[in-house]
Amino acid sequence: MQPATTTDNDAPARRLNGDLIFRAITTLFAFSILIILAVMLVEMASESLPSIRKFGWKFITSSDWDAVQGVFGALPYLYGSVVSSVIALLLATPLSIGAAIFITEICPKRWGTLIAPLVELLAAIPSVIYGLWGVLVMAPWLQSSVEPFLIEHFGFLPFFQGAPYGVSMLAAVFILMIMVVPIITSITREVLLAVPLSQKEAAIALGATRWETIRIAILPYGKSGILGAAILGLGRAVGETMAVTMVIGNAPKISLSLLSPAYTMPSVIANEFAETTSKLHGSALMEIGLILLVVTLIINALARLLIWSVSQSAGGGAS
Amino acid sequence: MMHSVAVRKAKNHLMTALMLAATAAVLIPLGMIFFHIMKMGFSSLSLDFFTQIPKPTGETGGGMANGMLGSFMMIGMASLIGLPVGIFGAIYLAEYGAGRTSTAIRFAADVLSGTPSIITGMVAYTLLVVPMKGFSALAGAVALAMIMIPIVLRTTEEQLKMVPGSLREAALALGVPIWRTSLKVTLRSALSGVMTGILLAVARVAGETAPLLFTALGNQFWGSKLTQPMAAIPLQIFNFAIAPYEDWHRLAWAGALVLVTVMFSLSLTARYFGRSRH
Numbered sequence: 001m002q003p004a005t006t007t008d009n010d011a012p013a014r015r016l017n018g019d020l021i022f023r024a025i026t027t028l029f030a031f032s033i034l035i036i037l038a039v040m041l042v043e044m045a046s047e048s049l050p051s052i053r054k055f056g057w058k059f060i061t062s063s064d065w066d067a068v069q070g071v072f073g074a075l076p077y078l079y080g081s082v083v084s085s086v087i088a089l090l091l092a093t094p095l096s097i098g099a100a101i102f103i104t105e106i107c108p109k110r111w112g113t114l115i116a117p118l119v120e121l122l123a124a125i126p127s128v129i130y131g132l133w134g135v136l137v138m139a140p141w142l143q144s145s146v147e148p149f150l151i152e153h154f155g156f157l158p159f160f161q162g163a164p165y166g167v168s169m170l171a172a173v174f175i176l177m178i179m180v181v182p183i184i185t186s187i188t189r190e191v192l193l194a195v196p197l198s199q200k201e202a203a204i205a206l207g208a209t210r211w212e213t214i215r216i217a218i219l220p221y222g223k224s225g226i227l228g229a230a231i232l233g234l235g236r237a238v239g240e241t242m243a244v245t246m247v248i249g250n251a252p253k254i255s256l257s258l259l260s261p262a263y264t265m266p267s268v269i270a271n272e273f274a275e276t277t278s279k280l281h282g283s284a285l286m287e288i289g290l291i292l293l294v295v296t297l298i299i300n301a302l303a304r305l306l307i308w309s310v311s312q313s314a315g316g317g318a319s
Numbered sequence: 320m321m322h323s324v325a326v327r328k329a330k331n332h333l334m335t336a337l338m339l340a341a342t343a344a345v346l347i348p349l350g351m352i353f354f355h356i357m358k359m360g361f362s363s364l365s366l367d368f369f370t371q372i373p374k375p376t377g378e379t380g381g382g383m384a385n386g387m388l389g390s391f392m393m394i395g396m397a398s399l400i401g402l403p404v405g406i407f408g409a410i411y412l413a414e415y416g417a418g419r420t421s422t423a424i425r426f427a428a429d430v431l432s433g434t435p436s437i438i439t440g441m442v443a444y445t446l447l448v449v450p451m452k453g454f455s456a457l458a459g460a461v462a463l464a465m466i467m468i469p470i471v472l473r474t475t476e477e478q479l480k481m482v483p484g485s486l487r488e489a490a491l492a493l494g495v496p497i498w499r500t501s502l503k504v505t506l507r508s509a510l511s512g513v514m515t516g517i518l519l520a521v522a523r524v525a526g527e528t529a530p531l532l533f534t535a536l537g538n539q540f541w542g543s544k545l546t547q548p549m550a551a552i553p554l555q556i557f558n559f560a561i562a563p564y565e566d567w568h569r570l571a572w573a574g575a576l577v578l579v580t581v582m583f584s585l586s587l588t589a590r591y592f593g594r595s596r597h
Contacts, residue, residue: 018496018498018499019496019497019498021498022497022498022501023411023415023497023498025407026407026408026410026411026414026415026501027411027415029403029404029405029407029408029411030407030408030409030411030412030416030421030424030472031408031424032404032408032468033408033424033427033428033431033468033469033472034423034424034427036431036465036468037427037430037431039442039446040434040438040439040442043442043445043446044438044441044442047445094341095341095344095345096341096345097341098337098338098340098341098342099338099341099342099344099345099346101338102338102339102341102342103342106335106338106339107342115342115346117590118346119345119346119349121583121586122349122352122353124519124522124523124526124582124586125352125526125579125582126525126526126527126528126553126578126582127526127528127529128526128528128553128556128557128560128575129352129356129526129556129575129578129579130352131557131560132556132560132571132572132575133351133352133355133356135560135561136560136568136571136572137351137355178348178349178352181345181349182345182349185345209327209328209330209331210331210335211330211331211334211335212327212331214334232433235433236433238435239433239434239435239436239437239438240435241435241436241437241528241529242528242529242553242557246557246560246561266435266437266529269437269441270437270529270532273441273444273532273533274454274532274533274536286441289437289438289441292435292437292438293434293435293438296433296434296435296438297430297434299433300429300430300433300434301426301430303433304426304429304430304433
């Protein structure tokens with residue numbers, strides 16, 4: 001602290017100091033984002049080193065995961081993550097785009113202003129609650145009605161063979177779909193709202209029907225933004241932990257059948273990381289975490305670039 | 320050649336119907352989740368929920384009072400760490416940040432808010448749980464703070480940027496130092512918008528479970544020491560939902576109802592703050 005004897009001459013210097021300190025603090029805190037990101041990557045990478053050294057590429061090509069023997073291969077978890085997220089996204093994207101178009105372009109404005117915040121509110125429901133509903137309501141329903149139906153009528157396909165367990169890859173796909181739909185819908189809606197009115201008016205002036213207006217004027221304009229929204233949804237699905245852990249059955253099997261239980265990368269971390277049996281076990285889980293982190297970083301970076309490009313070009317067009 | 324008008328019109332109606340169906344398919348499962356939380360939650364909720372701790376396996380009754388205290392404490396601590404960092408960082412981006420580094424920070428914040436929250440739990444584990452030789456509420460709070468920072472940073476920055484430059488210039492022309500201008504003029508005029516961002520960030524971490532799994536760990540009993548494992552509502556919902564006891568399922572539903580109610584009130588308050596700006 002400054003002594004109380006400062007004269008007026010010191011005032012500008014003190015003032016300057018205050019500004020310098022302020023600038024230093026704000027700079028440090030802003031850079032904390034980069035620091036957090038760096039610390040995450042470095043910590044995860046260094047903790048994974050023992051596992052990377054020991055198993056090399058075999059880690060992602062082998063299916064042996066045996067904590068007692070000290071052998072770790074993560075293929076079933078990779079498989080489960082990829083299959084559950086990709087199928088969920090394939091189901092969720094068309095639904096979300098349809099809903100977003102309906103909200104912004106088709107239904108009366110008053111409905112739109114009612115449905116849109118509702119969808120956003122639903123995007124904020126914690127994943128553990130989706131999981132609770134998934135394991136206590138949806139999985140029993142799948143077991144008693146949907147899966148027997150699929151087995152009876154589509155059982156000849158390899159995707160619908162085996163017994164109806166309820167908790168299964170199918171349950172994970174459904175719960176992920178339900179969870180990413182609000183996210184993709186609300187971002188797609190924002191992208192569609194950014195389409196200039198002149199685009200639409202031009203199509204209408206040419207005599208286009210409403211669907212033709214949407215197809216030739218609105219969708220092409222928002223294309224990359226919608227793609228970004230879908231990729232962002234993929235990132236969410238890949239990293240989703242609680243809900244999937246609760247409904248997928250947690251069995252490290254690679255099976256073509258959607259009815260069989262499976263396992264994902266975040267789920268195995270959630271289930272085993274607090275009670276690792278050896279250093280190597282912890283390191284193997286860290287390596288799964290590292291793969292997950294790098295994959296989601298790439299997915300999110302791609303999605304943000306696409307969404308940013310739309311919002312910037314829209315901003316440029318308006319000025 | 321264009322198709323005939325009748326075909327085009329039919330196609331228009333078909334696509335409209337399909338999009339209506341898509342909207343229904345989006346809203347129906349979400350409505351059902353909401354319905355079940357309400358139905359099961361209200362029938363399971365009792366005064367005990369707010370005053371008792373969970374009973375041992377086999378006994379009926381009990382509540383999640385310890386989880387509520389734990390969630391409250393950890394969210395409070397996470398806010399103490401995360402809010403200043405997020406808000407001051409946002410001031411840097413809005414007031415000083417024009418260059419490439421700032422774009423990089425913005426981009427990193429957006430990317431960071433999309434990384435799986437279980438990763439923050441693993442990082443907090445290696446940074447705090449391992450050196451401190453035990454699971455702790457502090458580690459849980461740090462993991463939650465890491466999730467809050469990028470959210471608060473981005474929303475606050477956007478609000479600060481909307482404050483007209485003339486307001487800053489007026490303050491600076493009066494001889495007010497930059498730091499006072501930033502805090503007392505710029506931040507203050509954007510306060511309602513900043514509050515919205517804060518409330519949304521708090522709502523987001525209130526429901527986080529994965530980052531607490533190997534940091535706060537959970538606790539069947541009362542625990543208020545920061546260096547000890549601590550209970551949290553989302554952790555209890557998870558543990559009770561996957562347990563095979565009907566009575567625990569009921570507690571989980573009640574917990575879900577309380578959690579959703581708190582989060583929705585936070586979101587609605589945030590919306591209110593966001594609106595009063597205009």
